[in-house]
Amino acid sequence: MPQLSIWYFRTAILFLIAGICLGLYMSITHQFEATGAHAHINLLGWVTMAIFGIYYALNPIQAASRVAKVQYMLYTAGILVMGPSLFLMLSGNQALEPIVAVSSLVTFAGVLLFAVILFTRRA
Ligand code: HEM
Secondary structure (H helix, E strand, C coil), rough: CCCCCCCCCHHHHHHHHHHHHHHHHHHHHCCCCCHHHHHHHHHHHHHHHHHHHHHHHHHHHHHCHHHHHHHHHHHHHHHHHHHHHHHHHHHHHHHHHHHHHCCCCCHHHHHHHHHHHHHCCHH
């Protein structure tokens, strides 16, 4: 399996662990304000990342490209900042909204770069 797929799966499982811990925390404390952060960490961090990892496993030539590594770093950095800042914002720290906004755009940039890879690179 390409190294990039391994990075994606390892990062994805860490996000799943974080997302589940947050879900358990919400369940135990009966505080559901941050449900949006839980959902995004699980869906962007676990589900989508695992799909990226599968794609690169099926396309090892693309996985070896520099642009694919940049895509991984951009997308991962975006969620790493977006997840915790979204959690804190939904928990009442409205001052973090600009950080949530910027990190969301970084995450989106990672998705758009993946789209560019899909449409322009040879399998
Ligand atoms: C043991 C694992 C998990 C626990 C304990 C957990 C717990 C929770 C809790 C307490 C809520 C809030 C429910 C409410 O507001 O009434 C929630 C919502 C949600 N969870 Fe999880 N969750 C888990 C795993 C996952 C996973 C793996 C995903 C996605 C891959 C996920 C996606 C969502 C989504 C999308 C919502 C929002 C649902 C809505 O607002 O209608 N959860 N979860």
